[in-house]
Amino acid sequence: xxxxxxxxxxxxxxxxxxxxxxxxxxxxxxxxxxxxxxxxxxxxxxxxxxxxxxxxxxxxxxxxxxxxxxxxxxxxxxxxxxxxxxxxxxxxxxxxxxxxxxxxxxxxxxxxxxxxxxxxxxxxxxxxxxxxxxxxxxxxxxxxxxxxxxxxxxxxxxxxxxxxxxxxxxxxxxxxxxxxxxxxxxxxxxxxxxxxxxxxxxxxxxxxxxxxxxxxxxxxxxxxxxxxxxxxxxxxxxxxxxxxxxxxxxxxxxxxxxxxxxxxxxxxxxxxxxxxxxxxxxxxxxxxxxxxxxxxxxxxxxxxxxxxxxxxxxxxxxxxxxxxxxxxxxxxxxxxxxxxxxxxxxxxxxxxxxxxxxxxxxxxxxxxxxxxxxxxxxxxxxxxxxxxxxxxxxxxxxxxxxxxxxxxxxxxxxxxxxxxxxxxxxxxxxxxxxx
Numbered sequence: 341x342x343x344x345x346x347x348x349x350x351x352x353x354x355x356x357x358x359x360x361x362x363x364x365x366x367x368x369x370x371x372x373x374x375x376x377x378x379x380x381x382x383x384x385x386x387x388x389x390x391x392x393x394x395x396x397x398x399x400x401x402x403x404x405x406x407x408x409x410x411x412x413x414x415x416x417x418x419x420x421x422x423x424x425x426x427x428x429x430x431x432x433x434x435x436x437x438x439x440x441x442x443x444x445x446x447x448x449x450x451x452x453x454x455x456x457x458x459x460x461x462x463x464x465x466x467x468x469x470x471x472x473x474x475x476x477x478x479x480x481x482x483x484x485x486x487x488x489x490x491x492x493x494x495x496x497x498x499x500x501x502x503x504x505x506x507x508x509x510x511x512x513x514x515x516x517x518x519x520x521x522x523x524x525x526x527x528x529x530x531x532x533x534x535x536x537x538x539x540x541x542x543x544x545x546x547x548x549x550x551x552x553x554x555x556x557x558x559x560x561x562x563x564x565x566x567x568x569x570x571x572x573x574x575x576x577x578x579x580x581x582x583x584x585x586x587x588x589x590x591x592x593x594x595x596x597x598x599x600x601x602x603x604x605x606x607x608x609x610x611x612x613x614x615x616x617x618x619x620x621x622x623x624x625x626x627x628x629x630x631x632x633x634x635x636x637x638x639x640x641x642x643x644x645x646x647x648x649x650x651x652x653x654x655x656x657x658x659x660x661x662x663x664x665x666x667x668x669x670x671x672x673x674x675x676x677x678x679x680x681x682x683x684x685x686x687x688x689x690x691x692x693x694x695x696x697x698x699x700x701x702x703x704x705x706x707x708x709x710x711x712x713x714x715x716x717x718x719x720x721x722x723x724x725x726x727x728x729x730x731x732x733x734x735x736x737x738x739x740x741x742x743x744x745x746x747x748x749x750x751x752x753x754x755x756x757x758x759x760x761x762x763x764x765x766x767x768x769x770x771x772x773x774x775x
Contacts, residue, residue, distance in 0.1 A: 384440045384480050384586070385565035386412050386524050395421025395523075399503045405435065407717035410567065411525040415439060415453065417518040420507040425457075425487070425527060429499040431714070432530040433487045436629030437506050438566065439470075440522040441478035443584055443683075448515035449476055456505045457485035457496075465496035469509050473636060475618040475682035476515070479586045480565070484630035489532065491539050492660070524566070528628050528721055530671065531714030533656070541661035545598075545652040546703075552602040552647065553699040560735050562587025562679065566629055569676055573732035574702045580693035581620075581679060583686035590674040591700055592728040595654050596707030599624075599675060599700075602647040605637055606695035614688030615640045620696070621680045624648055627673030627721055633665045641689055656710045671722040672709055 387410035395413050396402045402424040405411060415421060427433050439453040452471035458464055470483040485504055487496050496502070506523065510516070557578035563569045569588035581587055593599050603622045618636030626632050637646040651669055652658060659670040679696060686692070709723065716722050 383443070383564065384438075384522070384524075385563065385568045386410070386522075387526075387565070387567035390524065393423075395423055395506065398422065399424070399505075402503055405504065405525060405527040407433065407527045407529040408719075409527070411523075413523040413525060415506055415508065415521045415523050417508060417516075417520065418511040420505045423504040423506075423525065425502045425504065427487055427499060427502055427529075429497065430489060430532045432489055432532075433502070433527065434484055434530070434628040434630060435486070435504050435525065435527045436482055436484045436625075437504075438480050438482040438524040438629070440480045440524070441517070442519060442521075443478060445478050445517035445519055446515060447472045447476055447478045447517070448510060449474055450510045451516045452481055452509040453483050453521075454507050454509050455483040455485040457487055458503050458505070459487075459496050459498065460501050460503075463495050465502065468631070470631060471509055473618050473621060475616060475621065475636070475684065477584065477621075477680065477682035477684065479584075479621070479680040480678070481623075482566075482625060482629050482631065484628060486630075488659070490660070526566075526629060527717075529717045530628075530722060531712045531716060534711040534713040537710060538657035539660060541658050541666060542652065542655055547650045547652075549647060549650050550600055550701060550703065552600075552645075553701045557697050560589070562589050564588065566625075566676060569674070571674075571728070571731040571735055572677070572698070572700055573729075574700055577698045577700065579679075579696050579698070581681045581696045582692045582694070583681050584683040586678060586680040587696075589677040589679075589698065590732075591677065591702075592724040592732050593654055593672060593675045593702065594706040594724040595656075595672045595709040596704050598653045598703045599651055600647070600703065601677060601701075602645060602699040603635070603637060603679065604643065604645045604697040604699070605639055605681075606697070607643045608641040608689040608692075608694065610641065610689040612641060612688040612690065616682050616684050616688065619682045619685050620644070620646070621682070622646065622648065623678045623680075624651075625676040625678065626668050627671055627675065629676065630668050632668040632675070639685060639689075653704050672724050673722045674724075674728065 390410040390412040392412050393403045399422045402422040405423050405425055437455045450471050454469045456467040466486045468483040470481040487502055555576045557576045560570050560577045562579050569590040572589045572591050605620045616639050619639035620637040623634040624632040633648050635646045635648050637644050652666055654669055654672050659667050661667045
């Protein structure tokens with residue numbers, strides 16, 4: 341969580357550092373920064389320290405992905421790129437791939453990414469596809485691949501080399517720009533359980549949709565990527581979102597708990613008219629960044645609301661379910677909410693920002709999880725710690741001082757940010773002088 345805070349602060353104050361190196365007066369710099377922020381949605385924030393690698397056209401040259409490490413790569417408009425994994429014979433392995441088209445590019449309804457995993461003999465272990473949907477608005481989307489050990493599966497069980505292939509979902513389709521997309525890849529491993537547990541998904545769970553949580557909304561500014569996602573607890577959370585912008589949040593969900601989320605998009609103060617299908621896209625991803633469920637909310641300038649479909653309580657045995665969204669709720673940890681507002685909203689209702697409210701409800705009592713016979717990579721990714729709970733309650737990592745919490749949760753004025761940066765710069769300069 342400390343790393344996430346550092347990245348979050350770096351993203352928000354990066355412009356400040358650049359301004360400090362110039363001789364531009366403070367007031368003009370503030371005005372210029374405010375104007376740029378108002379017109380340009382935040383770009384995707386890759387994980388701090390993500391390693392740059394190049395996917396190979398042939399599996400023979402596929403670079404190795406180490407579990408627990410984040411990578412930055414790219415995907416051409418046609419053809420596959422390949423990566424490799426070295427796996428033991430017992431662990432489950434997951435690879436999430438986030439595709440990030442350029443904000444100015446165009447995408448088709450069915451275009452997106454396809455992620456597949458094969459063993460050394462070319463046998464398919466899994467395949468998953470993510471697309472942009474009816475709004476045709478370019479934004480970060482993620483799909484995952486897996487090698488899972490299951491009593492019901494006889495393939496992909498050996499130790500050895502496995503290959504991850506990534507390609508465009510509709511490489512020959514019309515309506516998509518031919519430019520390459522950035523990729524963020526993260527591999528994770530889940531150890532086996534110490535004891536043999538259930539081999540089928542729970543048959544009975546409460547699938548009723550509860551009343552959306554009510555109450556006064558509290559402001560929480562979303563992050564610009566999975567690595568900088570803003571922690572949320574149960575509550576009503578308010579943020580502003582601009583056309584073309586994607587905001588990331590994370591909700592710690594323990595074993596036995598059930599997550600319910602409703603998104604409200606407020607009315608426009610513009611006199612414009614029109615309708616955008618799936619204007620607000622809200623997607624939920626599990627701790628391995630695997631897709632769980634999503635909802636598209638149409639917009640005509642009046643307030644609109646939509647809820648994610650009912651999800652079961654988090655249970656290790658959910659992985660044996662036939663329904664994909666049930667099978668994805670297979671481990672505890674941080675579940676990610678990713679909200680995107682379609683670029684086309686600006687055509688009818690202006691650049692915004694538009695008020696968005698997230699109503700997050702957690703039901704059910706936390707339970708003990710499975711007794712894992714080993715440690716995951718990265719460590720602790722499939723559990724909820726006390727630090728995670730504190731971070732969700734406060735909006736930032738536990739242990740950080742009040743000033744830093746103010747920056748990460750609500751943002752601070754541009755002038756204040758510049759003054760903070762100037763103070764740090766002055767202190768560093770003085771220390772260098774002493775040295």
